[in-house]
Amino acid sequence: xxxxxxxxxxxxxxxxxxxxxxxxxxxxxxxxxxxxxxxxxxxxxxxxxxxxxxxxxxxxxxxxxxxxxxxxxxxxxxxxxxxxxxxxxxxxxxxxxxxxxxxxxxxxxxxxxxxxxxxxxxxxxxxxxxxxxxxxxxxxxxxxxxxxxxxxxxxxxxxxxxxxxxxxxxxxxxxxxxxxxxxxxxxxxxxxxxxxxxxxxxxxxxxxxxxxxxxxxxxxxxxxxxxxxxxxxxxxxxxxxxxxxxxxxxxxxxxxxxxxxxxxxxxxxxxxxxxxxxxxxxxxxxxxxxxxxxxxxxxxxxxxxxxxxxxxxxxxxxxxxxxxxxxxxxxxxxxxxxxxxxxxxxxxxxxxxxxxxxxxxxxxxxxxxxxxxxxxxxxxxxxxxxxxxxxxxxxxxxxxxxxxxxx
Amino acid sequence: xxxxxxxxxxxxxxxxxxxxxxxxxxxxxxxxxxxxxxxxxxxxxxxxxxxxxxxxxxxxxxxxxxxxxxxxxxxxxxxxxxxxxxxxxxxxxxxxxxxxxxxxxxxxxxxxxxxxxxxxxxxxxxxxxxxxxxxxxxxxxxxxxxxxxxxxxxxxxxxxxxxxxxxxxxxxxxxxxxxxxxxxxxxxxxxxxxxxxxxxxxxxxxxxxxxxxxxxxxxxxxxxxxxxxxxxxxxxxxxxxxxxxxxxxxxxxxxxxxxxxxxxxxxxxxxxxxxxxxxxxxxxxxxxxxxxxxxxxxxxxxxxxxxxxxxxxxxxxxxxxxxxxxxxxxxxxxxxxxxxxxxxxxxxxxxxxxxxxxxxxxxxxxxxxxxxxxxxxxxxxxxxxxxxxxxxxxxxxxxxxxxxxxx
Numbered sequence: 001x002x003x004x005x006x007x008x009x010x011x012x013x014x015x016x017x018x019x020x021x022x023x024x025x026x027x028x029x030x031x032x033x034x035x036x037x038x039x040x041x042x043x044x045x046x047x048x049x050x051x052x053x054x055x056x057x058x059x060x061x062x063x064x065x066x067x068x069x070x071x072x073x074x075x076x077x078x079x080x081x082x083x084x085x086x087x088x089x090x091x092x093x094x095x096x097x098x099x100x101x102x103x104x105x106x107x108x109x110x111x112x113x114x115x116x117x118x119x120x121x122x123x124x125x126x127x128x129x130x131x132x133x134x135x136x137x138x139x140x141x142x143x144x145x146x147x148x149x150x151x152x153x154x155x156x157x158x159x160x161x162x163x164x165x166x167x168x169x170x171x172x173x174x175x176x177x178x179x180x181x182x183x184x185x186x187x188x189x190x191x192x193x194x195x196x197x198x199x200x201x202x203x204x205x206x207x208x209x210x211x212x213x214x215x216x217x218x219x220x221x222x223x224x225x226x227x228x229x230x231x232x233x234x235x236x237x238x239x240x241x242x243x244x245x246x247x248x249x250x251x252x253x254x255x256x257x258x259x260x261x262x263x264x265x266x267x268x269x270x271x272x273x274x275x276x277x278x279x280x281x282x283x284x285x286x287x288x289x290x291x292x293x294x295x296x297x298x299x300x301x302x303x304x305x306x307x308x309x310x311x312x313x314x315x316x317x318x319x320x321x322x323x324x325x326x327x328x329x330x331x332x333x334x335x336x337x338x339x340x341x342x343x344x345x346x347x348x349x350x351x352x353x354x355x356x357x358x359x360x361x362x363x364x365x366x367x368x369x370x371x372x373x374x375x376x377x378x379x380x381x382x383x384x385x386x387x388x389x390x391x392x393x394x395x396x397x398x399x400x401x402x403x404x405x406x407x
Numbered sequence: 408x409x410x411x412x413x414x415x416x417x418x419x420x421x422x423x424x425x426x427x428x429x430x431x432x433x434x435x436x437x438x439x440x441x442x443x444x445x446x447x448x449x450x451x452x453x454x455x456x457x458x459x460x461x462x463x464x465x466x467x468x469x470x471x472x473x474x475x476x477x478x479x480x481x482x483x484x485x486x487x488x489x490x491x492x493x494x495x496x497x498x499x500x501x502x503x504x505x506x507x508x509x510x511x512x513x514x515x516x517x518x519x520x521x522x523x524x525x526x527x528x529x530x531x532x533x534x535x536x537x538x539x540x541x542x543x544x545x546x547x548x549x550x551x552x553x554x555x556x557x558x559x560x561x562x563x564x565x566x567x568x569x570x571x572x573x574x575x576x577x578x579x580x581x582x583x584x585x586x587x588x589x590x591x592x593x594x595x596x597x598x599x600x601x602x603x604x605x606x607x608x609x610x611x612x613x614x615x616x617x618x619x620x621x622x623x624x625x626x627x628x629x630x631x632x633x634x635x636x637x638x639x640x641x642x643x644x645x646x647x648x649x650x651x652x653x654x655x656x657x658x659x660x661x662x663x664x665x666x667x668x669x670x671x672x673x674x675x676x677x678x679x680x681x682x683x684x685x686x687x688x689x690x691x692x693x694x695x696x697x698x699x700x701x702x703x704x705x706x707x708x709x710x711x712x713x714x715x716x717x718x719x720x721x722x723x724x725x726x727x728x729x730x731x732x733x734x735x736x737x738x739x740x741x742x743x744x745x746x747x748x749x750x751x752x753x754x755x756x757x758x759x760x761x762x763x764x765x766x767x768x769x770x771x772x773x774x775x776x777x778x779x780x781x782x783x784x785x786x787x788x789x790x791x792x793x794x795x796x797x798x799x800x801x802x803x804x805x806x807x808x809x810x811x812x813x814x
Contacts (some may be wrong), residue, residue: 016460016463016464019464020464050483053423053487054487054490056423057423057426057427057490057491057494058490058491058493058494060494061490061493062489062490062493064500065486065487065489065490065493065500066486066490068482068485068486068489068501068503069482069487069490071482075475075476075478075479075482076460076476076479078475079473079475079476080460080464080472080476082472082475083461083464083465083468083469083473083476084464084465086465086468086469086472087464087465087467093471094475096475096552098550099550099551120549120550142527143505143506143527144506
């Protein structure tokens with residue numbers, strides 16, 4: 001008997017009718033002889049409605065009370081789904097995160113799950129019941145209700161799957177998988193059958209809307225395969241899993257475009273140990289998230305140029321911080337530009353295929369797309385280009401690396 | 408430092424604005440140096456809305472899942488009230504029934520509270536926080552969420568007040584107290600300053616809409632004074648408490664009219680031991696609630712007449728049961744009438760004032776109101792009269808017993 005873990009997002013349980021559809025799907029899986037655990041999000045816009053109600057009381061709620069309030073949405077959808085299952089003769093029980101043994105850190109609104117106590121869950125499974133668990137929440141050491149960050153139900157599902165040693169955690173959503181790139185940019189974009197955890201994390205901008213990244217991180221730690229798929233169709237979606245399970249022949253697996261960036265350069269800094277630390281500590285103190293960091297060697301030998309990218313809304317503040325530090329460091333000047341976009345190739349196979357970067361640069365060059373910044377990791381190459389060239393870059397790279405062809 | 412327990416019903420916390428008003432009232436009480444515990448119902452029609460949503464899934468929900476669903480309403484109002492308190496600089500924390508240590512029987516939807524574990528509650532009170540607790544719910548031995556019957560928040564409040572040995576449990580509602588009779592029938596109806604538990608229970612038809620009767624029962628067991636009052640005004644309401652604390656000079660304290668009854672007579676039954684048992688066991692087996700039971704002596708000596716009243720909607724079924732039993736008992740016939748009303752005088756002082764019944768009958772007689780059935784207990788006299796005479800009976804009795812005069 002296999003243990004199957006399903007997770008359904010807010011859209012998938014958005015109406016009583018949709019809840020009944022989900023129940024019918026779950027019943028089929030159970031009737032095949034599986035033990036089934038289901039994690040649910042709050043129905044549709046429930047969480048937003050609770051927040052709107054809260055705003056009428058206070059704009060700055062106490063985090064503990066916020067969790068107490070916001071966790072009710074999942075309790076509603078979980079009990080309704082259990083009722084829907086029972087009404088089609090499928091034994092079921094709903095459990096809150098706390099009842100299901102989901103233990104978290106003692107931090108409100110964004111705790112991490114520390115442990116899943118399985119006693120109650122396993123007891124209910126043994127009686128043949130489908131166990132429906134409220135996503136996005138657990139309890140802390142005081143017994144307080146704790147939420148784990150917006151979108152956290154994915155992480156709940158993976159953590160519970162890991163604790164149960166389930167083979168797969170099926171995450172049902174309103175898209176049918178992970179694509180080689182955004183299908184709105186490249187119409188030949190292809191659904192990937194498989195992708196590694198690392199690739200999924202690097203493709204954040206493709207995946208963040210459909211999958212909570214902490215869920216991927218958690219799955220990679222515990223070796224849980226995530227099957228990301230549509231709650232409307234029966235088709236297979238994308239399996240997110242360990243590299244060793246996968247074919248590696250394609251060096252490049254996906255292409256991401258990020259138009260929400262801006263670049264800053266601190267130029268001609270006298271090259272001494274500690275200049276990078278000074279700049280990025282100052283930015284971190286202001287809670288400014290830095291993405292790419294590039295330090296190049298300046299022709300003068302005793303001077304360095306330091307370039308980095310930030311999220312576009314942070315540009316103004318980041319420039320102020322950079323100017324202040326530049327003065328201390330006696331840098332010549334600070335330049336900034338938000339008319340840029342970042343194009344990234346991601347693929348775990350790139351490690352063993354050194355020609356990928358060269359091919360990327362050549363492809364862009366052939367189309368007269370100028371590269372302003374380059375950063376590389378073992379499984380990702382990112383280029384900053386002029387903003388207007390971003391989509392074009394994705395399209396030609398998608399073709400050049402054969403992502404439009406079924407492998 | 409006193410412990411003060413407040414309970415606010417759904418209407419009193421029906422909107423964010425009303426929640427803020429309640430918070431302001433609570434802060435004043437705390438600022439006087441009291442330890443304050445607040446029990447809240449769900450906002451306005453939340454519970455009904457959850458039930459309507461549920462009906463779209465299934466008309467017959469599992470009781471456990473029903474409790475899981477329905478208990479979320481109080482969690483929303485409790486967290487919002489805690490936030491409202493915090494936003495006006497009044498330290499506060501919300502607790503679910505389970506977190507507050509409210510232990511119930513292992514019965515869904517209608518459990519009784521068995522114990523209140525005070526550890527967490529007292530810990531929070533010691534830090535100076537107002538503790539806001541979800542009414543209407545607790546947890547059972549398995550840690551499942553259990554509700555205690557519609558309107559159960561009053562009982563939650565009294566049970567928590569009893570556990571904390573609070574002097575008074577203040578129940579805030581949308582009426583300002585208990586009246587000598589329904590003010591819609593008698594415009595001179597007067598708010599009672601005090602009433603005993605027993606009187607309140609007997610005045611069920613006056614009080615049921617404003618106060619859960621199990622709360623009164625619980626208060627009488629633990630000697631908790633209930634102060635029933637308006638959440639809109641600062642005026643004192645009605646204190647419901649032990650007889651010994653009260654002046655007893657008024658024999659009659661209140662008059663209730665029940666128009667939702669019907670009477671049935673099983674006539675000329677051969678008088679043998681066990682006939683009453685036969686009739687009322689048969690009715691109980693059909694879950695028919697019997698109110699008044701009157702057995703009179705028949706002139707024949709060897710025959711008895713048995714009369715009783717039921718709730719009007721149960722009449723048809725009750726007659727069928729009565730006819731069946733009548734046949735077995737060889738009774739002559741069964742008569743039924745739903746064109747009746749019951750008028751009851753209630754007062755703990757009646758025990759020591761034997762003229763009350765006579766005065767009641769004479770008053771009705773003077774107005775040519777015919778009495779069809781009489782039943783008496785130590786603190787209540789009920790007469791069944793023609794339905795159209797019910798209101799008139801209440802009006803003349805209210806005047807005759809001086810209930811319109813401030814004592």
